Amino acid sequence: VQRIVLLTEGFTEPGTAKTASSVLRYRRESVVAILDRTEAGRTAEELLETGGDVPVVASLDEIDSADTLVLGIAPPGGRLPESWRPIILAAISRGMNIVNGLHHFLVDDTEFVQAAEKHNVELHDLRRNNETGIAQRKGLSDKCLRIHTVGHDCSVGKMLTAIELTKGLQQRGHDSHFVATGQTGILVSGGGIPMDRVISDFVNGAAERLVLENQHHEMLIIEGQGSLVHPSYSGVTLGMLHGFFPHALIMCYEVGRKWTKGVEHVPIPPLAMIRELYETMAGVWRPCPVIGIAMNSRLVDAAAAELERERIETEFGLPVCDVVRHGPEKLIDAIVSFNSEREVND
Amino acid sequence: VQRIVLLTEGFTEPGTAKTASSVLRYRRESVVAILDRTEAGRTAEELLETGGDVPVVASLDEIDSADTLVLGIAPPGGRLPESWRPIILAAISRGMNIVNGLHHFLVDDTEFVQAAEKHNVELHDLRRNNETGIAQRKGLSDKCLRIHTVGHDCSVGKMLTAIELTKGLQQRGHDSHFVATGQTGILVSGGGIPMDRVISDFVNGAAERLVLENQHHEMLIIEGQGSLVHPSYSGVTLGMLHGFFPHALIMCYEVGRKWTKGVEHVPIPPLAMIRELYETMAGVWRPCPVIGIAMNSRLVDAAAAELERERIETEFGLPVCDVVRHGPEKLIDAIVSFNSEREVND
Numbered sequence: 134v135q136r137i138v139l140l141t142e143g144f145t146e147p148g149t150a151k152t153a154s155s156v157l158r159y160r161r162e163s164v165v166a167i168l169d170r171t172e173a174g175r176t177a178e179e180l181l182e183t184g185g186d187v188p189v190v191a192s193l194d195e196i197d198s199a200d201t202l203v204l205g206i207a208p209p210g211g212r213l214p215e216s217w218r219p220i221i222l223a224a225i226s227r228g229m230n231i232v233n234g235l236h237h238f239l240v241d242d243t244e245f246v247q248a249a250e251k252h253n254v255e256l257h258d259l260r261r262n263n264e265t266g267i268a269q270r271k272g273l274s275d276k277c278l279r280i281h282t283v284g285h286d287c288s289v290g291k292m293l294t295a296i297e298l299t300k301g302l303q304q305r306g307h308d309s310h311f312v313a314t315g316q317t318g319i320l321v322s323g324g325g326i327p328m329d330r331v332i333s334d335f336v337n338g339a340a341e342r343l344v345l346e347n348q349h350h351e352m353l354i355i356e357g358q359g360s361l362v363h364p365s366y367s368g369v370t371l372g373m374l375h376g377f378f379p380h381a382l383i384m385c386y387e388v389g390r391k392w393t394k395g396v397e398h399v400p401i402p403p404l405a406m407i408r409e410l411y412e413t414m415a416g417v418w419r420p421c422p423v424i425g426i427a428m429n430s431r432l433v434d435a436a437a438a439e440l441e442r443e444r445i446e447t448e449f450g451l452p453v454c455d456v457v458r459h460g461p462e463k464l465i466d467a468i469v470s471f472n473s474e475r476e477v478n479d
Numbered sequence: 480v481q482r483i484v485l486l487t488e489g490f491t492e493p494g495t496a497k498t499a500s501s502v503l504r505y506r507r508e509s510v511v512a513i514l515d516r517t518e519a520g521r522t523a524e525e526l527l528e529t530g531g532d533v534p535v536v537a538s539l540d541e542i543d544s545a546d547t548l549v550l551g552i553a554p555p556g557g558r559l560p561e562s563w564r565p566i567i568l569a570a571i572s573r574g575m576n577i578v579n580g581l582h583h584f585l586v587d588d589t590e591f592v593q594a595a596e597k598h599n600v601e602l603h604d605l606r607r608n609n610e611t612g613i614a615q616r617k618g619l620s621d622k623c624l625r626i627h628t629v630g631h632d633c634s635v636g637k638m639l640t641a642i643e644l645t646k647g648l649q650q651r652g653h654d655s656h657f658v659a660t661g662q663t664g665i666l667v668s669g670g671g672i673p674m675d676r677v678i679s680d681f682v683n684g685a686a687e688r689l690v691l692e693n694q695h696h697e698m699l700i701i702e703g704q705g706s707l708v709h710p711s712y713s714g715v716t717l718g719m720l721h722g723f724f725p726h727a728l729i730m731c732y733e734v735g736r737k738w739t740k741g742v743e744h745v746p747i748p749p750l751a752m753i754r755e756l757y758e759t760m761a762g763v764w765r766p767c768p769v770i771g772i773a774m775n776s777r778l779v780d781a782a783a784a785e786l787e788r789e790r791i792e793t794e795f796g797l798p799v800c801d802v803v804r805h806g807p808e809k810l811i812d813a814i815v816s817f818n819s820e821r822e823v824n825d
Contacts, residue, residue, distance in 0.1 A: 210613045211680070236611065236680065265582065267556045268711040270742045333682045334557070334582065334675035336714040361717075362763050365614040368682040368718020375713045396616045402763060413759065417708050417748060 135163045136198050138190075138229070139205040140220060142169040145180045145189065147431070148394075151288060152234055152317045153205030157184030159296065159321040166196045167205070168220070182431070193227060203232045207317065209365070209395040211236030211260070222248050230255040234316030236330065259316040260330040268337035268376050277348035278472045281379035281415075282427070283357040285386040285407050287366065287394045290456070291357040292318045294385050294427040294464075297456040299354040301465045308351035312343050314373060318356050328358055329369050336369060340376025352472065355379065361410050362402050365395055374415050381422055381471050382411055383464060387429040388441050408449065425467040426453040481509045482544050484536075484575070485551040486566060488515040491526045491535065493777070494740075497634055498580055498663045499551030503530030505642065505667040512542045513551070514566070528777070539573055549578045553663065555711070555741040557582030557606070568594050576601040580662030582676065605662040606676040614683035614722050623694035624818045627725035627761075628773070629703040631732040631753050633712065633740045636802070637703040638664045640731050640773040640810075643802040645700040647811045654697035658689050660719060664702045674704055675715050682715060686722025698818065701725065707756050708748050709739055720761050727768055727817050728757055729810060733775040734787050754795065771813040772799040 137160070139153040145167065147154055157164055157177050166188050167177055173191035177184025190196055202224040204217070213235050221231060221239075225248040231239060239245040239256040249256050273279075280298070282291040295311055295318075302309035311318070313325025331339045347353055355377050359366030386404055393399040401407075408423050415421035426445055430438035438458060446453040452463040483506070485499040491513065493500055503510055503523050512534050513523055519537035523530025536542055548570040550563070559581050567577060567585075571594040577585055585591040585602040595602050619625075626644070628637040641657055642664075648655035657664070659671025677685045693699055701723050705712030732750055739745040747753075754769050761767035772791060776784035784804060792799045798809040 210611065236678075265556065267741065270710040270745050329678075329680035331679050332582075332675075333677050333679040333715045333718065334712065336679045337711050361760075364616040364721050364724070364764075365683050366680065367721045368714045368716075369679045370714075371707075371717040372679065372714020375710050378710070395613065399616050399764065410759065410763070413756065414707075417756070418710075418745065 135201045137164045137201045137203050138193065138196060138199045138224075139164060139167045139203050140217065141167055141205040142217065142220065143171055143214065144206045144208070145169045145172045147181055148288060149206050149208055150181060152203070152207050152320065154181045154183055155292065155317045155321055156203060156205065157181060157187060158293070161185070161187070165199050166190045168193065193224060199229060201230045201232060203320070204235060207234060213237040218244070221245065225249055225252050225254055228252055228254055230257065232257045232259065232320065234259040234320065236260060259319050260327040262327055262330055264326065264331045264335045264339040264342070266335060266338035266342055268341040270341070270378065272345055273341070273378055274348050275380070275477045277350060278352040279344060279355060279377060279379040280352065280381055280383060280468055281355045281357055281374065281377050282383045282385055283370070283374070283411050284360050284384070285362070285401055285404060286360050286390060287363060289385050289387040289390070290427060290429040291385045294383060294456050294461070295354045295356040296321070297461045298383065298464055298468065301461040302352060302354070302468065305465065305469070310347055310350040310353050312347060312353050312355040314343070314356045314358055328373055329366070333368060333372070336372030337376035340373045344377055352468070357385070361414060362407055363393055364399055371414060374411070379415060379421055380475065381424045381468070382415060383425050383427055384408055384411065384423045385427040385429065387431065388433050388438065404445070405448070423451065424471050425464040426451055427464060428453055428455050430455045430458055481547045483510045483547045483549050484539065484542060484545045485510060485513045485549050486563065487513055487551040488563065488566065489517055489560065490552045490554070491515045491518045493527055494634060495552050495554055496527060498549070498553050498666065500527045500529055501638065501663045501667055502549060502551065503527060503533060504639070507531070507533070511545050512536045514539065539570060546575055547578060548575045549666070550581060553580060559583040564590070567591065571595055571598050571600055574598055574600055576603065578603045578605065578666065580605040580666065582606060605665050606673040608673055608676055610672065610677045610681045610685040610688070612681060612684035612688055614687040616687070616724065618691055619687070619724055620694050621726070621823045623696060624698040625690060625701060625723060625725040626698065626727055626729060626814055627701045627703055627720065627723050628729045628731055629716070629720070629757050630706050630730070631708070631747055631750060632706050632736060633709060635731050635733040635736070636773060636775040637731045640729060640802050640807070641700045641702040642667070643807045644729065644810055644814065647807040648698060648700070648814065651811065651815070653815070656693055656696040656699050658693060658699050658701040660689070660702045660704055674719055675712070679714060679718070682718030683722035686719045690723055698814070703731070707760060708753055710742055710745055717760060720757070725761060725767055726821065727770045727814075728761060729771050729773055730754055730757065730769045731773040731775065733777070734779050734784065750791070751794070769797065770817050771810040772797055773810060774799055774801050776801045776804055
């Protein structure tokens with residue numbers, strides 16, 4: 134078992150430190166501390182809304198037992214904060230392996246490579262890949278249900294929703310499988326492809342490969358990335374939508390979010406329009422409906438969340454819930470019901 | 480001036496050898512021969528429908544004066560035909576520089592690198608790039624008109640249409656500029672970014688950068704890639720559409736094409752649906768109409784082309800022409816008219 138320190142120094146808040154949050158949520162038993170001098174003495178729960186009493190520490194000296202440093206942030210562009218370089222080098226010199234989800238690869242950085250060789254530790258770049266396959270739109274079996282979580286923006290809970298749906302379906306006895314498509318999902322599940330790092334010509338093909346390799350399961354719950362209406366990342370989103378060729382979609386959104394993450398001068402279009410865009414683009418060759426809505430009500434209280442839930446349920450005529458606050462049961466019902474009613478032709 | 484041999488051996492037909500065709504069309508003065516043992520003795524015009532009497536030769540011995548070998552094909556996946564390896568090595572050993580638009584980079588291939596060093600020649604990989612910018616949707620000036628050529632499929636004439644429109648607008652005195660987005664466009668224009676080789680996270684950003692660096696011109700005519708309804712490449716297409724954030728679109732299609740290139744079991748949706756998809760996806764933040772249709776009538780005779788032209792013009796209520804057969808005047812009229820009527824707010 135790894136003994137992980139999550140490095141989030143200077144970024145320990147739920148938006149940017151979403152890699153750290155998810156490791157705390159899904160691999161908490163492996164986490165010994167969060168490393169952030171600026172927040173030392175507090176707990177994970179206080180800063181990241183998950184992780185309970187996992188401590189925030191100021192120095193690796195306080196946590197001698199750790200063997201792995203996970204870089205816990207996912208900023209736009211995936212650059213390495215330069216202030217982290219000495220922290221990472223210090224971890225390497227203590228013999229810790231480094232797990233990195235940034236676009237900046239440690240194995241291409243001479244200083245890190247030399248240090249790692251000297252101290253005999255591993256550098257693991259989660260986004261590294263060598264995808265070179267073109268999508269063929271062949272061999273995809275309709276026997277395996279493909280559900281894809283999509284969103285109105287980045288960082289609204291598409292991964293978390295997919296994981297919770299997968300677990301909930303498993304608890305009901307279904308052979309459901311979570312398909313990770315980003316560094317955090319890969320880190321918590323141990324498989325998948327970092328789609329936003331794939332060469333653009335091969336994004337649809339990489340998505341298709343993930344289906345072909347996993348469709349021995351009864352159901353795939355496939356994590357989405359970005360958004361069809363995100364000016365910076367929409368290409369990744371559509372490539373995945375067409376490569377996965379899902380049967381149905383779960384649409385994720387954050388209550389109250391009005392401006393596009395990373396380009397905050399760009400308004401997010403109305404949710405009804407976004408639903409139509411997803412159904413239209415996913416439905417070019419055959420219908421692919423949104424069958425449920427996952428609301429992320431993190432920023433509002435329980436009463437406001439319930440009001441919003443009812444309002445959206447009425448407006449869209451679809452089951453709506455916050456998978457953290459309410460649990461995923463309503464969406465699981467929707468998936469099971471959709472699966473039992475659809476026609477399977479192969 | 481370069482003296483180019485176009486290598487198309489085994490692939491000398493307009494579909495796959497589109498790089499060769501375009502070099503013949505736009506840089507014919509630099510081309511001394513086509514290299515293809517299987518078609519030697521014929522002419523470029525006979526095989527590629529352009530290039531006049533440029534000869535097809537069986538061996539580099541026949542064209543001593545050549546100094547550059549251009550790999551003249553753009554196959555799906557961009558792999559290097561293994562049968563070409565000895566041909567390329569022979570060219571290198573004669574002191575020829577190699578220009579390569581495939582995904583397979585010569586500079587990453589030890590055998591080619593060693594040969595190039597020995598014979599002191601250059602290996603130029605057109606698709607190599609180091610794009611790492613995220614689109615910001617900032618700084619795009621509406622003073623510069625942005626026209627984007629989009630298509631119902633791959634290889635229907637989006638680049639050719641963009642070049643012909645650019646030239647035609649220049650002939651009418653406009654400061655129009657062709658923006659290349661693929662290896663062939665880059666090869667014939669000397670600038671641009673190979674969008675399908677950009678890391679997917681950065682496609683929208685690379686497109687935006689091309690606008691920001693060229694918007695001192697009055698008009699940009701921006702080459703499209705792939706298609707929103709191509710199962711293999713749609714991600715690239717949407718990333719470009721949102722990164723370029725065009726004011727209007729010219730839709731390109733090939734008369735009679737029914738099945739998607741490379742995935743010939745997948746039907747191409749009706750053109751009216753495709754127009755709507757482009758206008759919808761380009762129009763998320765503000766309207767972006769299709770203002771004209773470029774038909775590629777290569778495979779039908781003049782009478783059939785005219786019938787089709789009239790039919791599509793009536794169905795869509797838009798100007799329609801084949802920029803090769805009829806010239807681009809109708810579409811140029813549409814662009815000039817659109818530009819004079821639109822409101823410019825900055």
